[in-house]
Amino acid sequence: MMEKVIFFTIIMGFLVTVLLSPIFIPFLRRLKFGQSIREEGPKSHLKKSGTPTMGGIMILLSITITTLIMTNKFAEPTVKTYLLLLVTLGFGLLGFLDDFIKVAMKRNLGLTSKQKLFGQIIISVIFYFVFQQNEFSTVIHIPFTNFSYDLGWTYVFFIIFWLVGFSNAVNLTDGLDGLLSGTAAIAFGAFAVLAWNLSQFEISIFSVAVTGALLGFLVFNAHPAKVFMGDTGSLALGGAIATIAILTKLEIILIIIGGVFVIETLSVILQVISFKTTGKRIFKMSPLHHHYELVGWSEWRVVVTFWAVGLLCAILGIYIEVWM
Template identity: 85%
Template sequence: MMEQVILFTIILGFLITVLISPLFIPFLRRLKFGQSIREEGPKSHQKKTGTPTMGGLMILFSITLSTLIMTAKFQGPTSTTYLLLLVTLGFGLLGFLDDFIKVVMKRNLGLTSLQKLIGQIIISIIFFFVLKQTGFSTEVAIPLTDFSIDLGWGYALFIIFWLVGFSNAVNLTDGLDGLVSGTAAIAFGAFAVLAWSQSLFEVSVFSVAVVGALLGFLVFNAHPAKVFMGDTGSLALGGAIAAIAIMTKFELILLIIGFVFVIETLSVIIQVASFKTTGKRVFKMSPLHHHYELVGWSEWRVVVTFWTVGLLCAILGIYVEVWM
C-alpha cells in the first residue's frame, strides 16, 4: 500500500504540472511576466530575455495539491505535512514578492537583501517553535560516527542558518535551463528514500510530490526553457529541502546530497572574498555554472554534468546513512 501511494504521488505531481503548464505559461506571457537577464551575465543568455518566469507557482500548486490528496487518501495530513507546506509556501511567497517586484514593478533588484533575510528568519523561527512544541530532538548527528551534539536552544540558530542558507543556495544555482529542476528532483528523491527508511510516511510523500512536480516542470524548463521557476520556485525548494533534512534528522547529510548547491554557493563566496581582498577573480564568473559556460562548455553539457554530480552525491548520501 505504501509503495503504491509513493508511486501515485509522483505520477500525480508530474501530471498536475504537465497539464497546467500549457495553460499557465501563455497566461504569464500575456501578463508580460518575462525574465530580465543581467547585463553582466553571459552574453549568450541575453536571448532568454522575456521568457516567462514565476513558473514556481505551478510547482507549488502541484506540490500542495498532490501532497494533500495523497496523504488524505491514506491517513489524512497531520502537523508534519502542514509544517512542510508552511515552510515551502512561506519561502515561495517571499520568492513571489521578489519576482513580482522585479518583473511587474520593474525594480530589477526585487526585495532588498535585508527584507528577504527578515522574511526567511521569521519563517525559520516559526518552524523551530512548532517543532519545539512536539518535543523534537535538538541533537545533530555527525555522519559516519556514533556521536551527536545537543545544541539545546542553539538548535534554533542552526535551523535559521540551514533554512536561510539552503534557500539562498538553491536560488544561486538557478541560472541555467533545467539545472535546479534536475538537481533538486534528485536531492528530494534521495531524502524520500531516507524518510522511507525511517518510516516517516508523510515526509516521504511530500518529497516525492516535489519530485513529480519538478519532473513535470522540467518538460517545459529543459533547454531551451519555455518558462523559468524564478525565485518563487527556487527559494521554496531550498527551504523545503532544508526542512526535510531537519525533520528526518539527517541535517548534515544535506551537505552531501545537496553538494551541487553547496559548491555553487562556495564559488560565490570565494569569488567575492578573492576580489575584495586581492582584486583578482578565481573563476571567470560565479556561480560556478557560469564559469564552465565561459570556458566553452555548452549550457546543456554544464547542466547534465551537474545533474550527474548531484546523482552521485545523492547515492553517496543514501549509502552513508542507510547501508553504512
C-alpha cells in the same frame, strides 16, 4: 502498498504540473511577466530575456495539491506535513514578492537583501516555535561517527542558518535551463528514499510530490526553456529540502545530498573573498555553472554534468545513511 503510494504520488505530481503549464505559461506571457537578464551575466543569456518567469507557482500548486490528497488518502497528515507546507509556501511567497517586484514593478533587483533575509528569518522562527511546541528532537548527529549533540534552545539558530542558507544556495543554482529542476528532483528523490527508510511516510510522500512536480516542470524548463521558476520556486525548494533534513534528523546528510548547491554557494563565497582580498577572480564568473559556460561548454553540457554530479551526491548520501 507503500510502493504503489510512492508511484501514484510521483505520477500525480508530474501530471498536475504538466496539465497546469499549458494554461499558466500563456497567462504569464499575456501579463508580460518575462525574465529580466542581468547585463553582467553571460551574453548568451540575453536571448532569454522575456521568457515567462514565476513558473514556481505551478510547482507550489502541484506540491500542495498532491501532498494533501495523497497524505489524506494513504497516510495521516501530521504536524510535520503542515510544517513542510508552511516553510515551502512561506518561502515561496517571499520569492513571489521578489519576482513580482522584478517583473511587474520593473525593479530588476526585486526585494533588497535585507528584506529577503528578514522574511526568511521570520519564517524560520515561526517554524522553530511550532517545532519546539511539538517537542521534536534538537539533537544533531554526525555521519561516520557515533557522536551526537543536543543543541537545546540554541537549535533555533541552527534552524535559521539551515533554512536561510539552503534557500539561498538552491536559489544560486537556478541559473541555466533545467539545472535546478533536475538537481533538485534528484535531491528530493534521495530524501524520499531516506524518509521511507525511516518510516516517516508523510515526509516521503511530500518529497516524492516535489520530485514529480519538478519532473513535470522540467518538460517545459529544459533547454530551450519555455518558462523559468523564478525565486518563487527556488527559494521554496531550498526551504523545503532544509526542512526535510531537519525533520528527518538528517541535517548533515543534506550537505552531501545537496552537494551541487553547496559547491555553487562556495564558488560565490570564494570568488567574493578572492576579489576583495587580492583583486583577482578565481572563476571567470560565479556561480560555478557560469564559469563552465565561459570556458566554452554548451549550456546543455553544463546542465547534464551537474545533474550527474547531483546523482552521485544523492547515491553517496543514501549509501552513508543506509549502509554505513
